[in-house]
Amino acid sequence: MSDTDGKKPLGLSGGALSGRVNQSFSRGRSKSVVVETKRKRVVVPKPGTQSAAAQNAEGGKREKSVPDAELERRLRALQNAKAREVEDEQRRQQEEKDREDERARRRAEAEAKEREEREREENLRAKEEEETRRRAEDEARRKAPAAAPARATAPSPKDVVSDPAAVEAAAAATPGSRGANKPLPPPTRRKAEDDDRAGRARTAERDSERRSGKLTVSQALTGGEGGRQRSMAAMKRKQERQRQKAMGGMVDREKVVRDVQLPETILVSELANRMAERAADVVKSLMKMGMMVTQNQAIDADTAELIIEEFGHRVQRVSDADVEDVIVSVTDHAGDLQPRPPVITIMGHVDHGKTSLLDRIRKANVVSGEAGGITQHIGAYQVTTEGGAVLTFLDTPGHAAFTSMRARGAHVTDIVVLVVAADDAVMPQTIEAINHAKAAKVPMIVAINKVDKYEANPDKVRTDLLQHEVVVEKMSGDVQDVEVSAVTGQGLPELLEAIALQAEILELNANPDRPAEGAVIEAQLDVGRGPVATVLVQKGTLKQGDIFVVGEQWGKVRAMENDRGERIKEAGPSVPVEVLGLNGTPEAGDVLNVVATEAQAREIAEYRHQAAKDKRAAVGAATTLDQLLAKAKADKNVAELPIVVKADVQGSAEAIVQAMEKIGNDEVRVRVLHYGVGAITESDIGLAEASGAPVIGFNVRANAPARSSANQKGVEIRYYSVIYDLVDDVKAAASGLLGAEIRENFIGYAQIREVFKVSGVGNVAGCLVTEGIARRSAGVRLLRDDVVIHEGTLKTLKRFKDEVKEVQSGQECGMAFENYEDIRKGDVIEIFEREEIERSLS
Missing domain, CATH: 1.10.10 (Arc Repressor Mutant, subunit A)
Incomplete structure (x- = not known):
């Protein structure tokens, strides 16, 4: 413990402190020593400052805690930031200086322009004043001789004051002086000052208008007329009028005649x-x-x-029809024409082997893919022969329903190959194909097929053709005929040689370097690709990206596929292709034309659609009231079978509709409510439900919503892949609408011998069955003198007292008529039965 405790410390105040301290040692020893304690000087820093020691200590701490690389990076970042600030400041100053220079330049240009306008105005004004002064001097000189006598009789001051014109004339006539320098009387001076002020005001107004000639956004919007909005064009026209007025009057622009x-x-x-x-x-x-x-x-x-x-x-x-003038009819020059492949159409009766023959030529197997083994639509193929010749074949259906398809095939073809089976000879569709070929005026080659069969008789075919004015070469005619077999391949080289010879005679040429033109062979609505048209290019070259119009539809060639399903970029003359990119499904037989712009294609398609619509409306309206009444009366007795038809391709739908129109007679007919291409949809089901019609799908199916809707609404959907079955089923359904034929069978005669009155029954005839039998269920007629006086049914048929069902010939019986009692002795009763016979459409 220190001795200084509780005592005043020694030494000066603020100096060293001293005291005694006892030190203890071992074995009880102790020692008292004197110690001094020096105070450390404490320097209190000012507020907001930091001592150097603290700064050094803090810096030391930072140096110890922060690496050198980090300090260097921070220093470099600080220097870069300062450099950027200096650059930004310099750039800002430069931009400000550029803006100031631009403003100064604009002000200088505006001032120069203003000075130029002012000088021009002053020059014009000076010229006007000079011209006015010159005219005044000339007028004064002319009047000077006449004013000389008038000086002798000078007017009084009162007259001078009251006549300012005289004062001015007198001032102007004074020699060696100007009227403006002479003092004028007070009224005249005031008038001159007023005119001068008005002139200065007008000049100031023109100057202000000229100075404010630049058009601002506010001026364009308000127009300076109490908030009325004016267009920019109107403001510019106003400025142009003011400028022309300042330059010496308006200049009339020349009228443009259009x-x-x-x-x-x-x-x-x-x-x-x-x-x-x-x-x-x-x-x-x-x-x-x-x-x-x-x-x-x-x-x-x-x-x-x-x-x-x-x-x-x-x-x-x-005219509205002039929109089609853009489809240019190009005249091909002889130098532009190049040889093209021939187009050959295979035609003939159904099942005579047309597709099989083409399969053999193509070394393909198309017939196996046809439903029922018959062709349902036109197929287009290209074949390259062993000799390198390229041939385009069209395969047409032979069924009776496909008349329009055969006509279409004959229309676009160069050569017709008529296939006739050697075991079947000439048939109805063979004759029809001959007529189509003659109508199209195309050469014909007769291919007598199935010569490999045992019952084949080619000479019978040649003889039968004579009846239709087709004389083959073997019969000393000019029509080539070749005996072929699609099964064995017999005669195929000769057939191809005959086609090549006929094509050489025709000298087929076309210009590939022109806008394409072609014919639609077939059209369909594909689920994945949209509307697809099979087009046979006839002239020019169809390229990907071409804009075209076809019938009432238009489109742009998005893609093209050849007969093997390969994508191609262009198709020349006589090349069949499938075209994608249409806006709708065209009609089979429509002509495809390439046009320049999409707007032209759309305009032509709209015109054609409207024209077709007007034509249909005109046909429907071209009936009188009497005709409508007569048609309604006739239709009242005709039963109709309504149907809705959807097919895979346009040609099949067209053929089905034509076949349906042929079904019926005076009592019943088939009415096609709607037909189209593509899958069966909900709208088809709705139409069928409203009309109570079945929906017929030919090589198409109903989508899921349509199937669900059909199940809910009870609409029948029938699917077909062969046109035979479709026609037969529709014919059978239409036959069900026919009323059954009632046929009467006479079964017996009875003669009345006596008439008895029976209570509760009435008159009863006692009869003898003279012929046949009498049945209670049969109908009866009462004949008197061979005249029918009653027809009805029997109330009772008795033999003795028993009710019987029938009475044989030679036996007696009792008969009573239902609701009829006027019977007499000697009358004859005719007994007959009615039989209902179902009828069918042939």
């Missing part, structure tokens, strides 16, 4: 657009003519012609 194409009807706005006139002016002219129309209404061609002539333009009348 040739205005005028259709049968035209909108007012479209008419104004074609004349390059304002629509409001056109509407105003029509109102002057007494027609209160707006710019969105249509006017007829005669009225529009008057308006065009009033505005000083020339009229060029056009």
Whole structure:
């Protein structure tokens, strides 16, 4: 313990402190020593500052805690930031300087322009003043001789004051002086000062307008007329008028006379657009003519012609059909023509081996893929022979329902190969194919098929053809005939040689370097690819990306596939291709034409669609009231079988409709409510339900929503893949609508011998069955003197007192008629039975 405890410390205040301390040692020894304690000087830093020691300590800590690389990185980042700030400041100063220079340049240009305008105005004003002064001096000189006598009789001051014109004339006539320098009387001086002020005001107004000639956004929006909005074009026109007025008057622009194409009807706005006139002016002219129309209404061609002539333009009348003029009919020059493959159509009766023969030529097997072994639609194929010749074949159906397909095939072909089976000879569709070939005026080659069969008789075929004016070479004619067999391949080289010879005679040429033109052989609606058309290119080259119009549809060639399913970029003359990219399914037989723009294609398609619609409406309207009443009366007694038809391709649907039209007679007929291409949809089911019709699908199926809807609404869906079965089933259904035929069979006669009165029954005839039998269930007629006086049924048939079902010939019986008692002795009863016989359509 220190001795200083509780005592005042020694030494000076603030100096060293001293005291005694006892030290203890071992074995009880102790020692007292004197110690001094020096105080450390404490320097208190000012607020907001830090001592150097603290800074050094803190810096030391940072140096110890922060690596050198980090310090270097931070220093470099700080230097870069300062450099960027300096660059930004310099750039900002440079941009500010550039803006100041631009503003100064614009101000200088505006001032220079203003000075130039002012100098021009001053020069014009000086010229005007000089001209005015010169005219005044000339006038004064002319009047000087006449004013000399007048000086002798000078007017009084009162007259001078009251006549300012005289004062001015006198001042101007004074020699060696100007009227402006002479003092004027007070009234004249005031008038001159007023005129001078008005002139200065007008000049200031023109200067202000000229200085404010630049058009701002606010001026364009407000127009400076109490908030009324004016267009930018109106403001520019105003500026142009002011400029021309300042330059010495308005200059009339020359009227541009235009040739205005005028259709049968035209909108007012479209008419104004074609004349390059304002629509409001056109509407105003029509109102002057007494027609209160707006710019969105249509006017007829005669009225529009008057308006065009009033505005000083020339009229060029056009028709709506002129939209098709863009389909240019190119005249091919002889130097542009190149040889093209021939198009050969295989035609003939059903089952005579057309497709099998083509299979043998193609070394393919198409017939196995045909439903029922018959061709349902036109197939287009290209074949390269061993000699290198390229041939295009069209395979047509032979069934009676496909008449239009055969006609279409004959229309686009160069050569017709008529296939006739040697064991069947000439048949109905063979004759039809001959007629199609003659109507199309194309050469024919007769292929007598199935010569490998035992019962084959080619000479019978040649003889039968003579009846239809087809004389083959073997019969001393000019039609080539070849005996072939699709099974063994016999005669195929000779057939190809005959085709090549006929093509060489025809000298088939085409120009591939022109817009394409072709014929639609077949069209269908594919689920994955959309509308697809099989097109036979006839002229030019069809390329991917071409815009075309086909019938009432248009499109752009998105892709093309050849007969082997390969994608190709272009197709030349006589090449069959499947075209994708149509906006709708065209009709089989439509012509495809390539046009320049999509707008032209759409316009032509819309015109054709409207024309077809108008034609259908005209056909429906071309009936009188009497005709409608007669048709309604006739239809009242005709039973109809409505159906809805959907097929895989356009040609099949067309053939089915034609076959349905042939079914029926005067009592019943088949009515096709709707037919189309593609899968059966809900809309087809809705139409069928509303009309109570079945839906017939030919090589198509109903989608899932359509199947569900059909199950709910009870609509029958029938699927077919062979046209035979379809026609037979529809014919059987239509036959069910026919009323059964009632046939009467006479079974016996009975003669009345006596008439008895029986209570509760009435008159009863005692009869003898003279012929046949009498049955109670049969019908009876009462004959008196061979005249029928009653027809009805029996109330009772008795033999003795027993009720019996029938009575044989030679026996007696009792008969009573139902609700009839006028029977007499000697009358004859005729007994007969009715039989219902079901009828069918042949």
